[in-house]
Amino acid sequence: MSAPTLEQFQQQVSELLLRHRSLLDVMSKLGQSSASVNRAVTKAVTDCGCIELNARKQHYSDELNLENAKQTVDNHLSGELCEHCEDVIKSELGRNLFYMTALCNLLQIQLDEVVAEEHNKCSTLGLFNLT
Numbered sequence: 001m002s003a004p005t006l007e008q009f010q011q012q013v014s015e016l017l018l019r020h021r022s023l024l025d026v027m028s029k030l031g032q033s034s035a036s037v038n039r040a041v042t043k044a045v046t047d048c049g050c051i052e053l054n055a056r057k058q059h060y061s062d063e064l065n066l067e068n069a070k071q072t073v074d075n076h077l078s079g080e081l082c083e084h085c086e087d088v089i090k091s092e093l094g095r096n097l098f099y100m101t102a103l104c105n106l107l108q109i110q111l112d113e114v115v116a117e118e119h120n121k122c123s124t125l126g127l128f129n130l131t
Helices: 006-016 023-048 066-072 083-106 111-129
Strands: 051-053 077-079
Touching (some): 006 111, 023 083, 083 111
Antiparallel strands (some): 051 077
């Protein structure tokens, strides 16, 4: 079975969204689902311990070229998600994607166009697209 397209997913969300048809409801559910993603990642660190966070100031040097600079930047993460934490985080990310797609539906924005435009922007701006 092939993966669904973004267009198919967006249509499915449109058909399933019954309770939260209000723009304000969808926006609040999107914020809530985003917080749940953050909480699931936090619990992977603090409750399970399958991943660890060791954050400190990033050190950049003006002498490094951009490729070498990318190699010196640390993600502050060690370890790997266990199966349980990965499943929980995927589930929360899925819920977040659902409500983001619902917001697109209410605003009559095509999700595949959003992805395509962001991809083009990243391709065009390259490293100048740093966020």
